[in-house]
Amino acid sequence: MFFRREKTKVATFDDRLSRLKELGFTVQSGSGGTIVAKYGCSAALQGNPDNITGVSKAGVIVGKEIGYLVNGGYQQFFVTDSGRKLPALAQQLRALHDFQEDLKEGLGQTSLYNTSLGTISDRHMYDRVEDRDSGHTKDFGTTETH
Numbered sequence: 001m002f003f004r005r006e007k008t009k010v011a012t013f014d015d016r017l018s019r020l021k022e023l024g025f026t027v028q029s030g031s032g033g034t035i036v037a038k039y040g041c042s043a044a045l046q047g048n049p050d051n052i053t054g055v056s057k058a059g060v061i062v063g064k065e066i067g068y069l070v071n072g073g074y075q076q077f078f079v080t081d082s083g084r085k086l087p088a089l090a091q092q093l094r095a096l097h098d099f100q101e102d103l104k105e106g107l108g109q110t111s112l113y114n115t116s117l118g119t120i121s122d123r124h125m126y127d128r129v130e131d132r133d134s135g136h137t138k139d140f141g142t143t144e145t146h
Helices: 013-022 090-107
Strands: 026-030 033-038 041-048 051-055 059-062 065-071 076-079 085-087
Touching: 013 026, 013 090, 033 090, 041 065, 041 090, 059 076, 059 090
Parallel strands: none
Antiparallel strands: 026 033, 033 041, 041 051, 041 059, 059 065, 065 076, 076 085
16 A cells, blocks of 8 residues: 655635635736735735745835834834834734734734734834944944053
């Protein structure tokens, strides 16, 4: 008697988009990739016909932009690429968390324990160190001893 393992079917980009539509996501194709939205939140998917190669950070829809979550220490904010800054409300944080969990489920990604506990900020700006998150470090020069 021979036992064969069933070959796992790798879902294509279109299969995953169909799954997202079944879960209630709005799917739109654009120049920056495929945009998915639900609960007033949105994210951009990049990929080819075989697979989804990347998911941009999810955020709340602010006008025609996506507002990404920033932790200011004393409060959380949604900041857009154009610089618009809005305070994050509890219902928006819950919607963003639900959106991210549903997106992972629809794409067949693993939901990790630590990320399923709550909403994750894209940036943490609470220590107020100048240029901390810019990726640039200041050159303080050499110190001379006398």
